[in-house]
Amino acid sequence: MQIPFTVENREDTAVYNGKLGIWLFLASEVMLFGALFSSYIFLRVGSTNWPDGSSILNIPMATFNTVVLITSSITMVMSWVGLMEKNYKKFSLYMFSTILLGTIFLVVKYFEYTAKFEHHLFPSTNTFLAIYYTLTGLHVIHILGGLIVNGYHLLFGKKMWETEPQRFTNRIEVSGLYWHFVDLVWIFLFPLLYLL
Amino acid sequence: MSEHSHKSEHHELKFWEKYIFSQDHKVIGIQYGLASLLFLLLGLGLVSIMRWQLAYPGQPIPFDKFVYPAGIVGVAVILIRGMKIGIHTLIGVLLISIAFLVKYLISNDTRVSDGIMLPEFYNQLGAMHGTIMIFLGVVPLAVGAFGNYIVPLQIGAPDMAFPKLNMASFWVFFVGGVIMILSFFLPQGPAQAGWTSYPPLSVIESQGQTFWLLGMVFLITSSLLGSVNFIVTIVQLRAEGLTWMRLPIFVWAQFVTSFLLLLAFPPLEAAGVLQLMDRVAGTSFFMPSGLVVSGTPLDVSGGGSPLLYQHLFWFLAHPEVYVLILPAMGIVAEIIANNTRKPLWGYKYVVYSIIFLGFMSMIVWAHHMYITGMGTAISVFFQTTTMIISIPSVIILTALFLSLWGGSIRFTTPMLFALAFLPMFGIGGLTGLPLGLTTSDIHLHDTYYVIGHFHYVVAPGSIFGLFAGIYYWYPKITGRQLNNMLGKVHFWGSLVAMNYIFFPMLIVGLAGVSRRLYDGGMQYAHAQAVLPYNEMMSIAAWFLALFQIPFIINIFLSLKKGKKVENDNPWDATTLEWATPTPPPHGNFLETPVVYRGPYEYSVKGSSTDFIPQNKK
Amino acid sequence: MSAHDLSKEVKKYILVFVGLMILTFVTVYVSSLEVGIITGIIIAMAIAATKGTLVASFFMHLLHEKKIIFWLLIFTAIFLTGLLLLPILVKMNGVRY
Numbered sequence: 001m002q003i004p005f006t007v008e009n010r011e012d013t014a015v016y017n018g019k020l021g022i023w024l025f026l027a028s029e030v031m032l033f034g035a036l037f038s039s040y041i042f043l044r045v046g047s048t049n050w051p052d053g054s055s056i057l058n059i060p061m062a063t064f065n066t067v068v069l070i071t072s073s074i075t076m077v078m079s080w081v082g083l084m085e086k087n088y089k090k091f092s093l094y095m096f097s098t099i100l101l102g103t104i105f106l107v108v109k110y111f112e113y114t115a116k117f118e119h120h121l122f123p124s125t126n127t128f129l130a131i132y133y134t135l136t137g138l139h140v141i142h143i144l145g146g147l148i149v150n151g152y153h154l155l156f157g158k159k160m161w162e163t164e165p166q167r168f169t170n171r172i173e174v175s176g177l178y179w180h181f182v183d184l185v186w187i188f189l190f191p192l193l194y195l196l
Numbered sequence: 197m198s199e200h201s202h203k204s205e206h207h208e209l210k211f212w213e214k215y216i217f218s219q220d221h222k223v224i225g226i227q228y229g230l231a232s233l234l235f236l237l238l239g240l241g242l243v244s245i246m247r248w249q250l251a252y253p254g255q256p257i258p259f260d261k262f263v264y265p266a267g268i269v270g271v272a273v274i275l276i277r278g279m280k281i282g283i284h285t286l287i288g289v290l291l292i293s294i295a296f297l298v299k300y301l302i303s304n305d306t307r308v309s310d311g312i313m314l315p316e317f318y319n320q321l322g323a324m325h326g327t328i329m330i331f332l333g334v335v336p337l338a339v340g341a342f343g344n345y346i347v348p349l350q351i352g353a354p355d356m357a358f359p360k361l362n363m364a365s366f367w368v369f370f371v372g373g374v375i376m377i378l379s380f381f382l383p384q385g386p387a388q389a390g391w392t393s394y395p396p397l398s399v400i401e402s403q404g405q406t407f408w409l410l411g412m413v414f415l416i417t418s419s420l421l422g423s424v425n426f427i428v429t430i431v432q433l434r435a436e437g438l439t440w441m442r443l444p445i446f447v448w449a450q451f452v453t454s455f456l457l458l459l460a461f462p463p464l465e466a467a468g469v470l471q472l473m474d475r476v477a478g479t480s481f482f483m484p485s486g487l488v489v490s491g492t493p494l495d496v497s498g499g500g501s502p503l504l505y506q507h508l509f510w511f512l513a514h515p516e517v518y519v520l521i522l523p524a525m526g527i528v529a530e531i532i533a534n535n536t537r538k539p540l541w542g543y544k545y546v547v548y549s550i551i552f553l554g555f556m557s558m559i560v561w562a563h564h565m566y567i568t569g570m571g572t573a574i575s576v577f578f579q580t581t582t583m584i585i586s587i588p589s590v591i592i593l594t595a596l597f598l599s600l601w602g603g604s605i606r607f608t609t610p611m612l613f614a615l616a617f618l619p620m621f622g623i624g625g626l627t628g629l630p631l632g633l634t635t636s637d638i639h640l641h642d643t644y645y646v647i648g649h650f651h652y653v654v655a656p657g658s659i660f661g662l663f664a665g666i667y668y669w670y671p672k673i674t675g676r677q678l679n680n681m682l683g684k685v686h687f688w689g690s691l692v693a694m695n696y697i698f699f700p701m702l703i704v705g706l707a708g709v710s711r712r713l714y715d716g717g718m719q720y721a722h723a724q725a726v727l728p729y730n731e732m733m734s735i736a737a738w739f740l741a742l743f744q745i746p747f748i749i750n751i752f753l754s755l756k757k758g759k760k761v762e763n764d765n766p767w768d769a770t771t772l773e774w775a776t777p778t779p780p781p782h783g784n785f786l787e788t789p790v791v792y793r794g795p796y797e798y799s800v801k802g803s804s805t806d807f808i809p810q811n812k813k
Numbered sequence: 814m815s816a817h818d819l820s821k822e823v824k825k826y827i828l829v830f831v832g833l834m835i836l837t838f839v840t841v842y843v844s845s846l847e848v849g850i851i852t853g854i855i856i857a858m859a860i861a862a863t864k865g866t867l868v869a870s871f872f873m874h875l876l877h878e879k880k881i882i883f884w885l886l887i888f889t890a891i892f893l894t895g896l897l898l899l900p901i902l903v904k905m906n907g908v909r910y
Contacts, residue, residue: 001354001783005432014879017357017432023882024424024458027889032462034893035508039470039481042504042900059841066837074830077872081826084819124478127499131481134473180872187864191857195844431881459892507899558892574902 007167022174026181033185036138040131040192051128053194056121058112062194065108066186072101073183076150076176083169088161091172095154098179102147109140132193139189142182149175217367219359220782224366225345226673229666231373232337236659237744239329241294244741246321249313251734253715256311259302267295283752306384315714319388320404322712324376326391327408330520331415332373334654337662338523339419339457340369343426343450346669349773349780350444352435352789352811357428365421372414379407390712392509395482395502399474400489409472416465423454423461430454435772435811437791441547442810444771444795445540448547449526452554456515456522460558464512467505474500481505503568510561518557520654521621522550524661525592528614531668532596534769535611536603537806539796542595549588549595556585566637575634582632589625593618608767609683613664616691617657624652627702642712645705648698656694663687663747670751671766675778676758682750689743696736700729768807771795775811829871836864 004010005017013020044050075097082090116122116129123133153172160168218224248257270291273284302308307317348356356362379386387408389398398405430451434443443451470481478496482505485498533540540546562570562578596618605611627649630636640646663686670678704726709717716730717723765774772791776784789811797808840860844853870876 003355003357003359003433004353005357010432013431013881015432015881017428020431020881020885021358021361021424021428023885024427025420027885028420028424028458028462030889030893031459031896032466034896035463035466035511036470038896038899039466039504039508041897042507043481043499043501045900046501047499054844059844063837063841067834070830070833070837073868073872074826077826078823081819081823085816122478123473124480124497126497127480130473130477130479130497133477134470134479134481138469177873180868183872184865184868187868188861191840191844191861195840195857196850196854455888459889463896511896511899559895577902 007164007170016170018170018174019177022177026177029181029185033138033188036131036135037188037192040135043127043131047127051126053128053132053196056128057132057194058115059194061108061112062190065105066190068101068105068108069183069186072098072105073180075101076179080169080172080176083161083165083172086165088158092154095150095172099147099150099154102143102150106140106143106147109136135189135193139182139185142185146175146179146182150179217363219355219363221344221348221356221359221362222673222780222784224362225341225343227366228336228340228344228369229342231370232333232335232341235328235332235373236334236337237748239325239333240741240744242321242325242328244738245298245313246318246325247734247737249318249714250716251731253718254312257302257308257313259298259311263295263299266291266298270295283755287748287752301380304385316385316388318714319390320385323387323390323393323408324380327387328376329654330391330516331412332376334520334658334662335419335516336369338520338658339422339426339450339453340366342446342523342527342662342665342669343422343453345673346665346773347426347447347450348429348433349672349776349784350447350771351430351433351438352772352775352785352791353429353433354783354785356425357432358425361421361425365418365425368414368421369418372411372418375407375411375414379404379411382407392513393471394509395471395474395500395505396484396487396494398471399483400494406472406475409468409475412468413465413472416461416468419457419461423457426450426454427458435789435791438772438810441544442791442794443547444526445529445543445546445550446523446526448550449522449529452550453519453522456519456554456557460512460515463508467508467512470508471505503565503570506565506568507562510564511558514561514564515554515557517650517653518553520658521661522553524617524658524665525550525596525621527661527665527668528617529596530769530771531610531614531664532599533796533798534668534767535606535608535614536599537606537798538599538603539794539798540595541598541601542591543794543796546592546595549591553585553588553592556581556588560585563632563637566634567641572634579632579634583629586625586629586632593622593625608667609678609680609687610664610668612684612687613660613667616687617660617664620652620656620660620691620694624649624654624657627652639708640705642710643705644701644709644711647711648701648705651694651698651701655698656691660690663690666751668767669773670754671761671778672773672776673779674755674758676754676760677766678754678758679750682746682753686743686747686750689746690740693736693740693743697733697740700726700733704729765809768805770797770807770809772810775809825871829867832867833864836860 003017007016009016075094079091079094079098082088082092082094113133121129123130153175157168157171160171214220215223218227245257248255270288272288273291274288276284301317302311307314307320344356344362348354376386382403384402384404386404387393387398387401389401389405393405393408430443430447470479473479474481474483480496480498480500482502483494483496483498483500484502487494487496487498529540529546560578560581562574563582566575566578600615627645631640631646631649667678667683670676704717704723705711707722707726709720709723709726713720713723717727761778764776764778767774772789773780775789777786791810792813793808793810795810797810799806800808840857843856843860848856875882
């Protein structure tokens with residue numbers, strides 16, 4: 001038994017299953033983060049005193065992390081370009097860079113968190129820190145998920161690339177969409193939490 | 197495809213691949229079905245215990261009169277055919293485990309003291325009844341079981357678009373269910389803040405609530421995976437010629453339902469995560485400043501908003517109501533068209549109404565919150581949208597009623613359930629209108645009237661629709677018919693019992709009795725006149741539980757003893773699921789179907805039969 | 814997609830990347846100025862939205878995406894608007910909770 005349209009596009013919808021699936025998943029992710037952003041605004045406009053994010057959080061570290069994540073986005077898309085050029089080596093190289101950059105992001109985040117803990121700034125301290133930890137924590141979980149998927153492609157992708165190259169390229173495109181979305185969430189998180 | 201199916205026939209699947217970790221949508225559908233039916237039974241059991249306290253407040257529960265007989269009957273059932281193992285063994289084991297469970301529950305003095313139910317236990321029963329019925333019973337049965345089994349068949353697909361994801365979705369659901377069950381064995385029992393889990397009560401509550409939240413995160417994840425899968429399947433895997441306006445109503449209903457789950461569940465997931473943070477990390481998302489509990493100020497940073505939780509919760513929970521009802525409507529539409537031998541009246545109106553209903557259901561949520569003090573301007577907005585959303589519901593119901601007109605109705609068991617659905621859902625819907633109007637809601641809010649209204653929609657509404665579906669598709673799933681006599685006993689018993697339970701609730705509610713009273717209103721002057729109804733409702737509830745026994749026996753008995761179906765299409769139906777072998781093999785269709793016509797071509801003039809299947813040229 | 818198209822795409826990616834970098838530093842710089850809270854929010858959100866659009870249009874290929882994906886996103890955007898209106902709705906009534 002073969003499920004139709006796992007590789008090729010369906011004629012009337014012009015997409016393959018995986019692409020529609022990931023966009024639907026991203027739509028639900030939009031609603032998840034949308035609800036959290038909405039809660040953030042709701043709590044902030046209702047509060048009597050809201051601390052200035054930039055006075056508590058470390059802006060240079062977060063700016064560095066933003067650069068890292070945006071760079072990982074372009075390496076991700078380049079790894080897909082590598083597959084489109086039938087160049088597996090290029091794919092591996094860029095995919096490895098993506099994973100490396102993602103890991104750097106997590107390491108920086110780790111230092112950020114521990115620095116806060118050392119200053120006794122916990123989620124229970126105030127609502128600003130609560131929302132900071134919750135939003136960035138969820139984002140970190142998403143990064144972790146992306147790293148696991150990308151790591152799987154890098155380590156075990158060769159076999160599928162040799163047997164079903166088009167399907168593998170699709171998979172990388174789909175994983176890329178997810179990875180860019182995680183980047184996109186950070187693009188909004190960064191000013192909301194650190195700068196405003 | 198033929199080459200591949202040929203190959204897969206030779207690939208022998210191991211037992212656990214075939215029945216446990218199966219990727220076949222039909223096996224997953226059956227797994228969902230059995231699990232959710234068990235949960236429905238558990239939910240009914242919980243409320244049966246709870247109703248004792250309402251009927252006879254403060255009197256010891258006669259558990260002992262029940263526990264030992266149940267245990268003895270269980271042993272007897274197991275031994276009934278000597279040492280042979282069969283379905284009766286399962287029933288016996290089930291009975292004995294229920295007896296043990298009840299014994300365990302009452303032996304714990306945080307729940308029951310001298311046989312008398314404590315308020316905490318009452319709250320736990322109420323909270324878990326709601327949670328289990330909605331999130332572990334009706335939704336998995338409607339979407340997980342029927343959606344999985346029927347949708348790919350009705351659209352002529354070999355399987356769901358992502359079979360592995362489908363399997364994952366079931367097992368994530370299973371873990372969520374296990375977490376919910378485990379919470380019963382916590383020292384302080386399961387969650388007791390109601391199925392809505394409003395803070396700040398839910399945040400300061402015992403450990404059970406943390407389990408509840410964790411369980412919900414799993415259930416939500418499962419629903420999200422499932423709904424992505426359904427939408428992709430319906431969009432991408434429709435058979436050749438099966439255009440959008442040729443889809444059976446059931447598929448449309450599942451399509452819209454999946455969208456609701458996909459877009460409305462994430463806000464609840466967000467709310468769940470925030471509440472979990474409040475409980476575990478000590479944050480104050482939902483905890484206002486200056487909260488005092490039992491005389492001592494709470495040690496939280498404060499500044500949160502309980503109202504925020506309610507917004508996020510109802511942003512999901514109102515669409516959830518349509519998740520409960522839409523698949524049932526779809527099933528009823530299929531069965532009515534089939535048993536009146538007439539095309540469905542106003543197919544297009546029904547489809548557009550379902551889409552509109554789904555759309556509107558996302559912007560009516562705050563009508564659950566009129567008396568939270570959120571302000572008149574918002575209330576008026578949500579009152580208006582609520583009145584608008586009743587229009588498509590009425591259109592659908594009217595179309596179903598008009599479909600009966602002039603038909604030569606076959607009163608089969610599924611048709612009986614489908615017919616009962618119409619007036620029952622009608623009562624449920626109409627009693628909802630006063631709740632949607634801000635002024636009348638002030639009186640009715642949080643009374644038994646709400647319970648009556650909601651249960652009319654879900655119990656003789658949704659659940660009857662789902663029962664109809666079970667009776668209708670059982671022959672396709674097993675190759676045998678369910679017993680008609682037992683089915684009729686099940687139907688009439690349930691119908692009468694349900695009305696005896698839920699109609700008095702409307703009366704009690706109109707008298708102004710709150711839905712959350714541990715003693716059913718004994719201490720309130722305004723409740724005295726309606727107190728006798730409590731006993732009546734409870735007795736009816738226990739009868740309702742008894743009338744499910746013929747159904748359970750029927751399902752198991754008919755597996756072996758039921759009348760065999762003569763052909764693959766015993767109901768002379770038109771939709772594609774009947775074009776498969778019975779039961780459908782892995783991969784479903786022997787040859788890829790092509791669709792030439794709409795879904796309900798019954799009694800077409802000039803045709804030799806009174807039905808023309810969709811795949812007939 | 815031919816090799817020529819691909820190299821054109823790659824050039825676009827690099828341009829977008831440079832643009833994102835510049836915007837990142839602009840938003841950090843602006844936040845250090847004393848522009849007032851409302852102006853600050855507007856500028857920061859406008860920059861974030863621009864960056865988001867760039868990522869979605871080019872890295873996620875939304876510019877050349879199929880109709881069905883657009884419908885899905887429009888649909889989601891409507892509900893998201895409802896969700897984001899929530900705090901504003903509450904504010905509109907002037908209710909303190």
